Amino acid sequence: MSIVFERQAHPLGIHRVLEPEGAMPQNAWKLDNTPVALENEILCEVETLNVDSASFKQIADECGGDAEKISRHIAGIVRERGKQHNPVTGSGGMFIGHVLKVGEALRSKVDVKAGDRIASLVSLTLTPLHVEAITRIDVATGRVWIRGKAILFESGLWAKLPADIDEGVALAVLDVAGAPAQVQRLCREGQTVVVIGADGKSGVLSCAQARARTGASGRVVGIVLDDTTASSRLLRDTNLVDELVVADARNALDVLEKVAAAAPGLADITINCVNVPGTELASILSTKQDGTVYFFSMSTSFTAAALGAEGVGKDVTMIVGNGYAKGHAATALQTLRDHPALHAYFNDIYARVPEQRI
Amino acid sequence: MSIVFERQAHPLGIHRVLEPEGAMPQNAWKLDNTPVALENEILCEVETLNVDSASFKQIADECGGDAEKISRHIAGIVRERGKQHNPVTGSGGMFIGHVLKVGEALRSKVDVKAGDRIASLVSLTLTPLHVEAITRIDVATGRVWIRGKAILFESGLWAKLPADIDEGVALAVLDVAGAPAQVQRLCREGQTVVVIGADGKSGVLSCAQARARTGASGRVVGIVLDDTTASSRLLRDTNLVDELVVADARNALDVLEKVAAAAPGLADITINCVNVPGTELASILSTKQDGTVYFFSMSTSFTAAALGAEGVGKDVTMIVGNGYAKGHAATALQTLRDHPALHAYFNDIYARVPEQRI
Numbered sequence: 001m002s003i004v005f006e007r008q009a010h011p012l013g014i015h016r017v018l019e020p021e022g023a024m025p026q027n028a029w030k031l032d033n034t035p036v037a038l039e040n041e042i043l044c045e046v047e048t049l050n051v052d053s054a055s056f057k058q059i060a061d062e063c064g065g066d067a068e069k070i071s072r073h074i075a076g077i078v079r080e081r082g083k084q085h086n087p088v089t090g091s092g093g094m095f096i097g098h099v100l101k102v103g104e105a106l107r108s109k110v111d112v113k114a115g116d117r118i119a120s121l122v123s124l125t126l127t128p129l130h131v132e133a134i135t136r137i138d139v140a141t142g143r144v145w146i147r148g149k150a151i152l153f154e155s156g157l158w159a160k161l162p163a164d165i166d167e168g169v170a171l172a173v174l175d176v177a178g179a180p181a182q183v184q185r186l187c188r189e190g191q192t193v194v195v196i197g198a199d200g201k202s203g204v205l206s207c208a209q210a211r212a213r214t215g216a217s218g219r220v221v222g223i224v225l226d227d228t229t230a231s232s233r234l235l236r237d238t239n240l241v242d243e244l245v246v247a248d249a250r251n252a253l254d255v256l257e258k259v260a261a262a263a264p265g266l267a268d269i270t271i272n273c274v275n276v277p278g279t280e281l282a283s284i285l286s287t288k289q290d291g292t293v294y295f296f297s298m299s300t301s302f303t304a305a306a307l308g309a310e311g312v313g314k315d316v317t318m319i320v321g322n323g324y325a326k327g328h329a330a331t332a333l334q335t336l337r338d339h340p341a342l343h344a345y346f347n348d349i350y351a352r353v354p355e356q357r358i
Numbered sequence: 359m360s361i362v363f364e365r366q367a368h369p370l371g372i373h374r375v376l377e378p379e380g381a382m383p384q385n386a387w388k389l390d391n392t393p394v395a396l397e398n399e400i401l402c403e404v405e406t407l408n409v410d411s412a413s414f415k416q417i418a419d420e421c422g423g424d425a426e427k428i429s430r431h432i433a434g435i436v437r438e439r440g441k442q443h444n445p446v447t448g449s450g451g452m453f454i455g456h457v458l459k460v461g462e463a464l465r466s467k468v469d470v471k472a473g474d475r476i477a478s479l480v481s482l483t484l485t486p487l488h489v490e491a492i493t494r495i496d497v498a499t500g501r502v503w504i505r506g507k508a509i510l511f512e513s514g515l516w517a518k519l520p521a522d523i524d525e526g527v528a529l530a531v532l533d534v535a536g537a538p539a540q541v542q543r544l545c546r547e548g549q550t551v552v553v554i555g556a557d558g559k560s561g562v563l564s565c566a567q568a569r570a571r572t573g574a575s576g577r578v579v580g581i582v583l584d585d586t587t588a589s590s591r592l593l594r595d596t597n598l599v600d601e602l603v604v605a606d607a608r609n610a611l612d613v614l615e616k617v618a619a620a621a622p623g624l625a626d627i628t629i630n631c632v633n634v635p636g637t638e639l640a641s642i643l644s645t646k647q648d649g650t651v652y653f654f655s656m657s658t659s660f661t662a663a664a665l666g667a668e669g670v671g672k673d674v675t676m677i678v679g680n681g682y683a684k685g686h687a688a689t690a691l692q693t694l695r696d697h698p699a700l701h702a703y704f705n706d707i708y709a710r711v712p713e714q715r716i
């Protein structure tokens with residue numbers, strides 16, 4: 001029997017936690033996945049699960065890449081935990097679907113209604129999920145088509161899927177939506193911005209926002225490991241950066257010297273989008289006194305950043321990249337619309353129909 | 359032969375790196391410890407090394423607690439690496455001494471002159487050190503008396519030791535000087551500030567600064583695991599907090615409920631001074647939308663903070679505690695002078711003469 005209806009609805013979804021007691025939905029072992037919306041919940045019909053790549057790879061490996069076995073494995077996790085929360089990797093993913101019902105208490109508060117197609121922007125590790133059937137799996141991309149329902153809490157995040165942007169492209173952009181939104185918020189006219197890892201997905205979006213925000217009097221320096229890639233060419237050919245510097249961000253001294261050559265006063269703001277460890281010091285050294293370092297890379301070491309700044313006597317504000325910022329989904333998608341060449345580049349990479357291996 | 363004199367002096371001390379090539383002083387295996395000040399260096403006569411506790415414990419354990427063996431071990435590390443950089447723990451410590459010479463190029467730039475007694479505020483892991491003799495070791499505290507010399511780089515940090523504050527107390531305060539300085543900088547009149555781990559060394563100093571900065575219209579809530587300790591009593595009896603809440607910061611939900619009871623609008627600024635892992639979510643949940651979380655705890659997990667905020671849809675600015683802020687040493691020491699009861703508390707704990715075991 002469900003206990004959902006016996007508890008007071010909590011904005012964070014704590015009323016859905018079955019075990020252990022005192023847990024939050026994300027660190028709970030099991031959630032109540034009763035597919036009915038309480039007054040502060042949103043009930044969605046799920047179309048696809050986009051299982052995160054670490055989780056899907058682990059499951060696929062365990063199942064020898066067999067789609068039928070993967071399907072049973074995923075269904076088993078959801079049956080046991082009430083959510084697609086891989087117990088081995090600890091990770092989840094997101095879903096795409098459409099809204100079935102918005103709870104009464106939420107209707108006047110949220111800009112979404114029954115019928116809207118949305119992508120969830122909170123992890124599947126905290127999303128109550130009820131699977132009726134798994135109908136198709138794309139082993140190459142970790143995408144899983146299902147019949148089922150999910151619950152979004154009052155504190156949950158989602159984005160309406162835009163009609164003018166390919167779904168695969170929208171998902172790719174929403175995955176890193178925090179980066180361009182935070183860059184837009186941080187940067188000011190005339191500033192010097194250094195983007196480390198400028199040629200990655202979050203990097204090119206960050207460069208586009210930094211270039212737009214800092215204006216003609218500003219300066220955007222992109223740091224890449226290789227300036228011959230398609231994304232590096234995009235950055236240069238469409239002026240998303242003022243200068244492209246080739247350097248290995250793990251070599252702090254080399255980065256410092258090259259940044260100092262490109263922007264002698266160093267950066268007002270440095271954005272770290274690199275996905276390798278050991279780039280904290282390069283980020284700190286690239287930044288002027290009283291400047292800001294924004295670490296969007298999930299491979300950032302907290303202690304390396306904290307001790308690194310102290311070790312070189314840099315009084316900089318170091319910010320932990322928050323995947324969420326108000327309006328981040330809209331900002332990220334608008335970045336594509338504002339930059340047709342960037343949009344075309346994303347279409348080339350993410351809009352293709354994935355090969356079906358089932 | 360020294361190669362110091364053949365290289366261009368670099369503000370970060372890179373000219374002192376002997377191996378490997380391309381390393382910074384901190385991650386270098388070996389530094390040139392020639393005890394002569396180049397034009398942008400400060401040469402100091404060292405009195406004591408305060409070896410960091412993780413490092414000293416490892417060395418003491420390896421030497422069976424024997425002061426003579428510990429002495430030889432430490433001398434060996436410095437001889438091999440040119441710095442007191444424990445290769446096992448990777449950590450260092452700080453030194454106390456007095457200035458022998460300020461390089462010509464620095465004299466007009468720095469507020470220190472020959473004869474001044476100082477404490478170094480950069481790690482021994484990046485400080486060229488030349489040891490002539492180790493004269494005494496206090497095994498209980500990890501303090502090592504030496505005859506020797508150290509070099510501070512242009513980018514280095516130090517604090518003049520005040521005449522009116524006990525040396526042991528000054529060291530204890532300087533060790534966490536970043537916390538009260540950052541709190542002073544962040545907090546504004548009328549704000550609500552939550553200090554998690556309010557009863558630790560950095561916690562009580564942070565509470566004192568938060569209380570002073572937020573004024574009569576502000577509110578400071580301290581969170582402690584135990585409100586019967588001497589520091590908890592100090593916080594309450596001398597009004598360094600408006601309310602003391604007993605909670606385990608690893609239980610995010612419990613903290614949220616208690617903070618919401620003490621400050622219904624939640625915190626404008628939350629300061630995390632706890633030295634246990636797993637307190638990121640409690641910090642995030644204690645903070646209102648658009649608020650700021652300052653992680654001073656070195657046990658903070660970058661990913662737990664980044665994913666935690668996204669998971670609960672909190673648009674908060676999360677800052678990595680920087681051990682350095684301009685004027686941090688002066689601010690931290692002044693916090694003691696401004697709060698006689700706090701000063702007396704620090705005297706009780708840190709001003710006693712340590713037991714000599716040698």
